[in-house]
Amino acid sequence: MIKKLLISPLGWLLGIFLSFGICIGALFLGSIDWQTLMYSEIGSKILWDIRIPRVLLAFVIGASLSLAGVLIQSNVRNPLADPSLIGVSAGAALGAALMIVLADFVDIQVQYYIPIAAFIGGVLATVAVLKLGRNDLPGGMALLILAGIAINVVAASLIGLLTYLATDSALRHITFWSLGSLASANYFWLTLCSLALLIVCLWLPKQHRKLDAILLGQAEANTMGVDVKRLQIQSIVLVALLAALAVSACGIIGFIGLVTPHIGRMLVGASHRYLLPLSFFLGGTLLVIADSIARSIIAPAELPIGIVTALLGAPVFIWLLLREGRRLQW
Amino acid sequence: MVMSLAGVSLNRNGKQVLDNISGELKAGKIIALLGPNGAGKSTLIQSMARLLEHDGRIKLQEKDLADFSALQLAQHLAYLPQHSQLQFPLEVEEVLSLATLPFSLTKLQQRQQVKQVIREWGIEALADKDFRQLSGGEQQRCQIARTYLQLSNMVNSGKGQGIWLLDEPASSLDLEHQQQLQKICLQAASEGHCVVIVLHDLNQAFSLADEVWLLEKGKLVAQGPASDVMTERLISQVFNVSARRIEDSGRHYFIFS
Secondary structure, three states, X not given: XXXXXXXXXXXXXXXXXHHHHHHOOXXXXXXXXXXXXXXXXXXXXXXXXXXXXHHHHHHHHHHHHHXXXXXXXXXXXXXXXXXXXXXXXXXXXXXXXXXXXXXOOOOOOHHHHHHHHHHHHHHHHHHHHHHHHOOOOOOHHHHHHHHHHHHHXXXXXXXXXXXXXXXXXXXXXXXXXXXXXXXXXXXHHHHHHHHHHHHHHHHHHHOHHHHHHHHHOHHHHHHOOOOHHHHHHHHHHHHHHHHHHHHHHHOOOOXXXXXXXXXXXXXXXXXXXXXXXXXXXXXXXXXXXXXXXXXXXXXXXXOOHHHHHHHHHHHHHHHHHHHHHHHHOO | OOEEEEXXXXXXXXEEEEEEEEEEEOOOOEEEEEOOOOOXXXXXXXXHOOOOOOEEEEEEOOEEHHHOOXXXXXXXXXXXXXXXXXXXXXXXXXHHHHHHOOOOOOHHHHHHHHHHHHHHOOOHHHOOOEHHHOOHHHHHXXXXXXXXXXXXXXXXXXXXXXXXXXXXXXXXXXHHHHHHHHHHHHHHHHOOOEEEEXXXXXXXXXXXXXXXXXXXXXXEEEEEOHXXXXXXHHHHHHHOOOEEEEEEOOEEEEEEO
16 A cells, blocks of 8 residues: 555656756746746747757656666576666667767668667666676676676777767767767657557566566466566566667667666555666656756756766665675675 | 386587486376486476477377467476576565466456465465575575465466475575475475475485385486385495385485495
8 A cells, every 4th residue: 555655756756857847957948937938939949949959758768768767687687787787778879879980881760770779789788797697697786796797898999990980970970879868859759658558567567476477586477387588588578678769869878777676665665566666766866866966967068877876876886786795705 | 197208318518417207197196306406306306397398208188398489388387496596676475476377367366465475374474575685595496485386386376286396495494494395395285286306314315205206317217116116225326325224114314324
C-alpha cells in the first residue's frame, strides 16, 4: 500500500517540475503574462519551439536512461551497472562519431543515419561487455565492470582517433556528443525518443515478474519458467535502443541510469512491479531538474548537462560503491 | 518413470566432470546423490534441470528434455541451487511469490498461497524482511519453501507430480530444520513427487533415501537401495576415510575415524 501511495504523487510532482522547467531559462517565462506569451511571435517561439520540446525531451531521455539502467542492472544482477558505465553509451557515441566523420566524405543525411549508427554501436558494445564479463561466473560482477571500463577506453580512444580525421565542423559535432546537451532538442528527436520509450513501456508490463526471478539468479529464473536468454536478448536490444537514441539526441548523459534505479529501490524495494514506474518518473523528473539547472545557473550561457548529472550523481555513486564494498567485503 | 538418463557426460576444459551416467528417477522416490567434493553431484543435478549443456540423453516423461520450453519445464521440475545470489532488496514474501510464476494464478490466489506457505513453514517473522539480510540458514529455508510451493502447484494446476531437485539443501540448516527438511522430503515423496537430493551427511541419506547414487570423479560408482550401496568398503574407498557401519533397532549408521 505504501509503495502504491509513493508512486501516485509523482504525477503531481512531475507536473510541477515540467512547468518549472518550461518557465526558467535565459528568459523567465513565469514573469510574462500568458497572452503576451501566446500571441507575440518571440514568446510563442520560445515556448513552442524551444522550451516545450526541450523539457519534454529531457523527461523522455531521463525516463529512458532510468529504465535502461533498471533493465541492465536486473539482467546482469549487478547494482553498479548502467548504460554509460558498462560501455553502451560509449559504443553508441563511437557509432555516432564514425557517422559524423564519414558524412564529410560521403554525401548522406547525417541526422537520419546517426541514430542507426549509434544503435549498432550500442548493441555491439553491450554484446562485447556481456561476452567479456561472464556475469554468470563466480567473480563475474567485477569482470563485468572491468569489461565495461575496457570498452569505454577502447571507444574513447577510437573517438580520439576520429577527431584527428575530422574536419572542424565534424569536430564540433563530436565534442557535442561527449559533453551532452539538450540545446538541440526538437520535435523530430522528441518523437523518435518517445516512440522508443513507448515500445519499451508496452513491452515491460508482462516482464516485471520475470525480471524479479532473474534477480534470484539465472539458474533459478530458468527453472521458474523464464526463458532467460530470450529475455536478456530482448532487454539488451531495448537498452541499446534507449541508450543509443538518448546519445544521438543529446550526447552522453551519465549517472541518471545508475542513480535513479537505486533511489527507486531505496523507496520501494527491488520488485519491478513498483520499481519500473517509479524509475520512469524519477529519471524523467531528475533530468528535467538537471537541465533546468544547466541552462539557468550561468544564464544566458549553458552548462553541458553531463556536467550537472555527473556532479549530482558522482557523490551518490561513490556512496553506493562504498556501501556495496562493505556489504560484499571487497 | 519420471526421468531417465542415458550416457550423460560432460567435459569441462578437458576434465571429464560427468562420465557416462545412466539411471532412472521414479515417482514417489527419494534419490540421494552422494560423493566427495568434485565428484560431479551438483553438475549432475544441474544437467537434470537443463542448466548445463551435456552429451547423452535426458528424458522427462518420455520426452527429450530439450523439447520442453522453459515454462513447460518449470511446470514439471523445481530446482534449489546451493547458494542464493540475490544482490537487490527483494522481500521474502516477494521471493516466495515467484514460485507461482509458471502457473496461471490470479493475484488473490498467489497471495493466499504465499500466506499459507509462510504459515506452514513458520517464517511469519521473516515475511517482510529483505532477503539479503537473513542468515544463510534462513535464506535456505525460504528457498526450500519457494521450491516446494512450485512443486505443490504442479499438482494443483493438473500438471501431475514433479521432480524436486535439491542441491545440498541441508548445508546451512540447524538440526531442527534439517529434520523439518527431512519431513518435507518424505511428504513430497508420499504425494508422488520424485525428490533428488545432494547430501553430505551419510546418516541422513540412510534415513531418507529410497535409492542412493554414489559418485566419484564424475563416474557413477554404485546405484541402488541405500543399504546395498553404502557398504563400509565402498564408503571408505570413495570418501577416503575409515568408515564403520553399525546397526541399531533396524537402522543403519556410519561412524568415522
